[in-house]
Amino acid sequence: MSVKKPTNILEKLQARLSHRFAILEEDIFHLIKEELVSLEITPEPFRTVKDVWDDIDLYCFDENLFNRCEEKIQTFLYDLLADCVRELGVDEVRTYLITQGWSNEVEEMDMEDLIYGVNELLDWEIEEITLDLLEHFGQYELSFLYRKEYPFQQLCKQIEKPVDLHFLNNALSSWLFARKEQIKKQIQEEYGEMLLDDSLKITAFSSEKLVQAFFGVVDEEHLAQIVKYVETELTNEIKTRFQAFLAIRQTSIWKVCESIIDQHVGIWLHEVKKEAKALYDEWEELCRLLENSCSKEMIIILDKMRHYPTFIKEVDKKRRTKEEYEAILSKIAYTYVQLLNEKYQCSIEWNPQKMNRWLSTWFTSMEEFERSFLHSKEFNRHLKAISKQIFDHPLSLSASSVHKKYVVHVGPTNSGKTYDSMQRLLQAKTGMYLAPLRLLALEKFEEMCSHGIACALITGEERKNVHGSTHISATVESVNVNEEFEVVVIDECQLLADETRGAAWVKAIIGAKAKEIHLVVAPHAVGLLQTLLTYHQFDFEVIEHKRTTPLIWEEKDFSFPNDLQKGDALIVFSKKNVLHVAASLVKRGYNVSVLYGSMPPETRRKQVRQFRKGLTDILIATDAIGMGMNLPIRRVIFMESKKFDGKAVRTLKAEEVQQIAGRAGRKGIYEEGFVCAMVNRKKIKKLLEAPVAPIEYSFLPISIESLKKFPYESFDLFKRAWSFYQNELKETPYRVREISEWERKMFVLEKALKKMKIELPLWKKLSFCFVPFSIEETKITDCWLTMIREYLTEGKVSLPPILTSVDAIDELENGYKQLMLFTSFAYSQSLSFNEEEVFELKEKISEKIFEVLSKHLIRYMKKCKICNQELPWDFPYPHCHHCHEYMYVEMSF
Numbered sequence: 001m002s003v004k005k006p007t008n009i010l011e012k013l014q015a016r017l018s019h020r021f022a023i024l025e026e027d028i029f030h031l032i033k034e035e036l037v038s039l040e041i042t043p044e045p046f047r048t049v050k051d052v053w054d055d056i057d058l059y060c061f062d063e064n065l066f067n068r069c070e071e072k073i074q075t076f077l078y079d080l081l082a083d084c085v086r087e088l089g090v091d092e093v094r095t096y097l098i099t100q101g102w103s104n105e106v107e108e109m110d111m112e113d114l115i116y117g118v119n120e121l122l123d124w125e126i127e128e129i130t131l132d133l134l135e136h137f138g139q140y141e142l143s144f145l146y147r148k149e150y151p152f153q154q155l156c157k158q159i160e161k162p163v164d165l166h167f168l169n170n171a172l173s174s175w176l177f178a179r180k181e182q183i184k185k186q187i188q189e190e191y192g193e194m195l196l197d198d199s200l201k202i203t204a205f206s207s208e209k210l211v212q213a214f215f216g217v218v219d220e221e222h223l224a225q226i227v228k229y230v231e232t233e234l235t236n237e238i239k240t241r242f243q244a245f246l247a248i249r250q251t252s253i254w255k256v257c258e259s260i261i262d263q264h265v266g267i268w269l270h271e272v273k274k275e276a277k278a279l280y281d282e283w284e285e286l287c288r289l290l291e292n293s294c295s296k297e298m299i300i301i302l303d304k305m306r307h308y309p310t311f312i313k314e315v316d317k318k319r320r321t322k323e324e325y326e327a328i329l330s331k332i333a334y335t336y337v338q339l340l341n342e343k344y345q346c347s348i349e350w351n352p353q354k355m356n357r358w359l360s361t362w363f364t365s366m367e368e369f370e371r372s373f374l375h376s377k378e379f380n381r382h383l384k385a386i387s388k389q390i391f392d393h394p395l396s397l398s399a400s401s402v403h404k405k406y407v408v409h410v411g412p413t414n415s416g417k418t419y420d421s422m423q424r425l426l427q428a429k430t431g432m433y434l435a436p437l438r439l440l441a442l443e444k445f446e447e448m449c450s451h452g453i454a455c456a457l458i459t460g461e462e463r464k465n466v467h468g469s470t471h472i473s474a475t476v477e478s479v480n481v482n483e484e485f486e487v488v489v490i491d492e493c494q495l496l497a498d499e500t501r502g503a504a505w506v507k508a509i510i511g512a513k514a515k516e517i518h519l520v521v522a523p524h525a526v527g528l529l530q531t532l533l534t535y536h537q538f539d540f541e542v543i544e545h546k547r548t549t550p551l552i553w554e555e556k557d558f559s560f561p562n563d564l565q566k567g568d569a570l571i572v573f574s575k576k577n578v579l580h581v582a583a584s585l586v587k588r589g590y591n592v593s594v595l596y597g598s599m600p601p602e603t604r605r606k607q608v609r610q611f612r613k614g615l616t617d618i619l620i621a622t623d624a625i626g627m628g629m630n631l632p633i634r635r636v637i638f639m640e641s642k643k644f645d646g647k648a649v650r651t652l653k654a655e656e657v658q659q660i661a662g663r664a665g666r667k668g669i670y671e672e673g674f675v676c677a678m679v680n681r682k683k684i685k686k687l688l689e690a691p692v693a694p695i696e697y698s699f700l701p702i703s704i705e706s707l708k709k710f711p712y713e714s715f716d717l718f719k720r721a722w723s724f725y726q727n728e729l730k731e732t733p734y735r736v737r738e739i740s741e742w743e744r745k746m747f748v749l750e751k752a753l754k755k756m757k758i759e760l761p762l763w764k765k766l767s768f769c770f771v772p773f774s775i776e777e778t779k780i781t782d783c784w785l786t787m788i789r790e791y792l793t794e795g796k797v798s799l800p801p802i803l804t805s806v807d808a809i810d811e812l813e814n815g816y817k818q819l820m821l822f823t824s825f826a827y828s829q830s831l832s833f834n835e836e837e838v839f840e841l842k843e844k845i846s847e848k849i850f851e852v853l854s855k856h857l858i859r860y861m862k863k864c865k866i867c868n869q870e871l872p873w874d875f876p877y878p879h880c881h882h883c884h885e886y887m888y889v890e891m892s893f
Helices: 006-019 021-036 049-054 065-088 090-099 103-108 111-121 123-138 142-146 166-191 203-214 220-234 241-250 253-291 295-305 309-316 322-343 352-359 366-374 377-390 394-398 417-427 438-450 493-497 502-511 523-535 575-587 601-612 654-661 681-689 704-708 715-728 740-756 762-769 778-794 809-828 835-855 881-892
Strands: 405-410 431-435 455-458 471-475 484-490 513-521 539-544 551-553 568-571 592-595 618-621 635-638 642-644 649-651 673-677
Touching: 006 021, 006 065, 006 123, 021 065, 065 090, 065 111, 065 123, 065 881, 090 103, 090 111, 111 123, 322 366, 377 715, 394 502, 405 417, 405 523, 417 431, 417 438, 417 484, 417 513, 431 438, 438 455, 438 471, 438 601, 484 502, 493 502, 493 513, 493 523, 502 513, 502 523, 513 523, 523 539, 551 681, 575 592, 575 618, 592 601, 601 835, 635 654, 654 681, 673 681, 704 762, 715 740, 715 762, 740 762, 740 778, 762 809, 778 809, 809 835
Parallel strands: 405 513, 405 539, 431 471, 431 484, 455 471, 484 513, 551 673, 568 618, 568 635, 592 618, 635 673
Antiparallel strands: 642 649
16 A cells, blocks of 8 residues: 655645635635725825734734634634545555554544644645745735725725825836836837948837836936826825826826827937937947957946947947957957956956856856856865955864863763862852753852852843953853953853754864863763864863762553642643643642743743742643752653754653753652653654664854855855865764854845845945844834844834733744844844833733733633633634534535
């Protein structure tokens, strides 16, 4: 039996969607019309539905509309998927699920269960289709939605006169284009292709030049006269935009336009003849300069010539033979190679045999010529040499003014390796602690302060300077590599293999200046750490730490929530599921704490404090607890076995399971720790016991200083130099990170800069792209662009408007992200700002989120999006069985 791949099911779904799209379209239009019919549009250019969605404040748009549309689409897609699965049949679907790892339970599932199973497997892909459809519907213009039964009069305010004539300009543009086509046709009929004389035929030139020149006929002054005339005429007669749009054809505006344009046609024809003759004279001058090898003088003419290939080719046939013409092209090519050498500061030789294929298409493919030049082997060698010069060699990182000794503390979670390192740091006269998370940096900052140590706190978003401080607690990205310390402790060093952040650990490990550097690392990374230290010729010793409390796997099945006990930590892998689980437990009377990645550190610290003090019994968390947090956890329970890693939903890795599970059995509180799972128990147990593959390489940092040395402003050339640099590192324990994230940011940034008509050097644009945030978050990206625009135009950045009084966690956390972006951006560009004001805003947001989590968690119960019935936290669909059956029956009719 052939096994259907997931893509086949998705293809069936897509085909079925295309076939029944009209039904979905009508449903969505109905939802949108219900909202828009009551809207009053301000007198501005009309916006698309997507723009209205994004501009809630301006239009007071119902914030639930987006969710309602999304629900409608998801329900529709689920029903279509169910059809597809039924069509495939029970046997084939069971076979497919078995290949995806579902094994024994599949045989006991009926068709409805199988449908749910396939939907769960394809959940991410279906979400992508949903987002595509939402984007599709968001592109329809309001005018299309309203059709005949919803005329524009219902949308527009009654106004004395049009404040904005954008709609009129659009109408004029359409008319002008049609008029130009008429004139072009008229000229061709009257003059044919003979605009000059019998010996100068310009077939293609007439078409290109006519259209090009005619668009400039009505200049801004004349257009202003037309608009002024229309505005005066419409002032007292037309009350709304819609009426203006309908009535414009009845006014004398068309006669005014026609009169102004026709006056210029004769003048323009004369100018075309004059310019064409001048153009050929310049071609002759270019040929003369070529014979005298005057390359610099010819560049201006050459740039102009390349826009008129057909004209030059046709007129030159009357003067030169084919061989003479190609000889001129060859000289041009040779000259242009020299110019490119000068432009790109290299010395690539002209090779006529290699470049012959460009000669025949010289004018039409100037860009191709340059592109081929830049991708030649010779230029690649040049670019490779540049990459060696500007990017730091790994060994250059190890230069230091002090002799360093490294102490590597290796051991599993809860083995005391960080504790022992910190004891040495507390005894030192000067020192620095580097953490993977701001929360850990804050925790160690408070610990050192409690021991009477003058300690400063430095993170990417916050600075707490203490007068006369001898110690620093910082996130690893904020490492101080200039100051010398007695002791430095670097935590969670296995993260040096993380592609996104690993370079920060490398910079800290190799660049920190101290007599003693203590490295805290998990067992699977100690081999690479030893390789790095040996490569840089550093002295080191390795201290092995054993786990202080045994970790026991519970063979008994776990039943939620019946088997819960005080000190349990329930692990799920999304913020949404954390809140769903927590809400379901709060409703049953449990006191809970919650932790997830996007939670502000201050809120997270308060949640942790509650759990540590015993004020809450149960902790619900994502894998955020796996990173160096000491919590009184007796048992870790995996409620899920898969996570979304930013690219796809995948099964957990052995190192992830072991890192999280290792949090159970806190020394001094429990004699032993326990681990169990609610789903995929065999798989989780296997991962818990599996050997973790050792990491093989780390990632090198890159500095703005090295970027400033890059001689070109092309990001594409930078990418190629970056890849050459990558190849140079093959014999080292290092790699460089993929720059796809920078590339996505660069694309958005360059588009914005083009609109602003601002040009920046490449290194400056990259400095903006280095600011940490997710380009996938539209609101944060817009905030980033606003900061860049303000910085470039005013030389400063204002604090974004932040709401601290709302009760929605998502809105509050979005405000916190904007504050983090603001501080990171300001620090990256060395801008001063009111740190106390930002700190106070962060505290307010964190306090508000803590309040919502403490008092209103019940709001986050999972509910059917149609009937609002409460659902189990892990119910895989947006609506209940009853609503699904009802909808399916309805749609069947």
